[in-house]
Amino acid sequence: xxxxxxxxxxxxxxxxxxxxxxxxxxxxxxxxxxxxxxxxxxxxxxxxxxxxxxxxxxxxxxxxxxxxxxxxxxxxxxxxxxxxxxxxxxxxxxxxxxxxxxxxxxxxxxxxxxxxxxxxxxxxxxxxxxxxxxxxxxxxxxxxxxxxxxxxxxxxxxxxxxxxxxxxxxxxxxxxxxxxxxxxxxxxxxxxxxxxxxxxxxxxxxxxxxxxxxxxxxxxxxxxxxxxxxxxxxxxxxxxxxxxxxxxxxxxxxxxxxxxxxxxxxxxxxxxxxxxxxxxxxxxxxxxxxxxxxxxxxxxxxxxxxxxxxxxxxxxxxxxxxxxxxxxxxxxxxxxxxxxxxxxxxxxxxxxxxxxxxxxxxxxxxx
Numbered sequence: 001x002x003x004x005x006x007x008x009x010x011x012x013x014x015x016x017x018x019x020x021x022x023x024x025x026x027x028x029x030x031x032x033x034x035x036x037x038x039x040x041x042x043x044x045x046x047x048x049x050x051x052x053x054x055x056x057x058x059x060x061x062x063x064x065x066x067x068x069x070x071x072x073x074x075x076x077x078x079x080x081x082x083x084x085x086x087x088x089x090x091x092x093x094x095x096x097x098x099x100x101x102x103x104x105x106x107x108x109x110x111x112x113x114x115x116x117x118x119x120x121x122x123x124x125x126x127x128x129x130x131x132x133x134x135x136x137x138x139x140x141x142x143x144x145x146x147x148x149x150x151x152x153x154x155x156x157x158x159x160x161x162x163x164x165x166x167x168x169x170x171x172x173x174x175x176x177x178x179x180x181x182x183x184x185x186x187x188x189x190x191x192x193x194x195x196x197x198x199x200x201x202x203x204x205x206x207x208x209x210x211x212x213x214x215x216x217x218x219x220x221x222x223x224x225x226x227x228x229x230x231x232x233x234x235x236x237x238x239x240x241x242x243x244x245x246x247x248x249x250x251x252x253x254x255x256x257x258x259x260x261x262x263x264x265x266x267x268x269x270x271x272x273x274x275x276x277x278x279x280x281x282x283x284x285x286x287x288x289x290x291x292x293x294x295x296x297x298x299x300x301x302x303x304x305x306x307x308x309x310x311x312x313x314x315x316x317x318x319x320x321x322x323x324x325x326x327x328x329x330x331x332x333x334x335x336x337x338x339x340x341x342x343x344x345x346x347x348x349x350x351x352x353x354x355x356x357x358x359x360x361x362x363x364x365x366x367x
Contacts, residue, residue, distance in 0.1 A: 006110055008055050010052065011052050043102055046099050068096060073086055074086065135305075136311040141300055145289075148296045149203050153203075194275050196253065196257040199253055204232075205313075206312060208250070208330065209330060209331050215272070218272065221269065231245050237332070240332065261273075285306050
């Protein structure tokens, strides 16, 4: 049914009211703060593409198609290097869902007479199977990054050589909110030293694959010990929690970081702090990864996003024949089918699989 009274709001006015509503839903628990932030970000992009001064009710299905296509052609802002590629199919689908939710609310509240999404024809084609464009790092690239993080922390662990890292585990000079100004490394207070924190960020992302929102939301109290094993209680989407054991090397870096943090007498409950002592922001995590990447040998270095490290975790755990349900629980998914989105093809894995074919093994398990 059409509403009796139409409120001809501009795109900007309707977006502001809608974003205010979804942020209010976080107070009642109807939406998680991370989900509300994604909606707000997509709606802000929609305003820029649609034109803030246009009347929302004047947008047609063709206009929505043009907006969706314009978003699809936008460079992926999460990757800094030139030619990083356009929006992925999953990002396009997410943006379409966000816009659709806005118009659904607009139809209910009388901001539009007819929901133009019903007339929009542009959809993102989700590719089946494995992606030809890799998000996950190869084993060598991942080990190079982990090796650089270990060097930075001063904990080489039990896993062998230098992992492709270069340089000594000295101070790194940052250039933003996540690191101190360049040239300010010497004479810093304990709470301003970011080496151990940077190493911990990279190790947690590379080996446990949390969402970046889960990482920056972590508090010191979320890490506990049971039977000598360190666990991280991760607060994920939809209010769900999961307890994931830390690999031994990661647990040792965590202990060193907490010890240094304790010496600095930091009062904030957040696990990861900026050099100014505030909770690390989502946008700072990429800068941390990039800074550690600069310590990796160039032939083993490839830029990667925090979400790309989540893909790396899933890809290598599954390729190493780790139980799929265990991987699902590590990543915090409710459905095994979702793992397909986090699985990348690994060079040579088919050859390895055929060489170790279970039907060609001898009675004793040999070749």
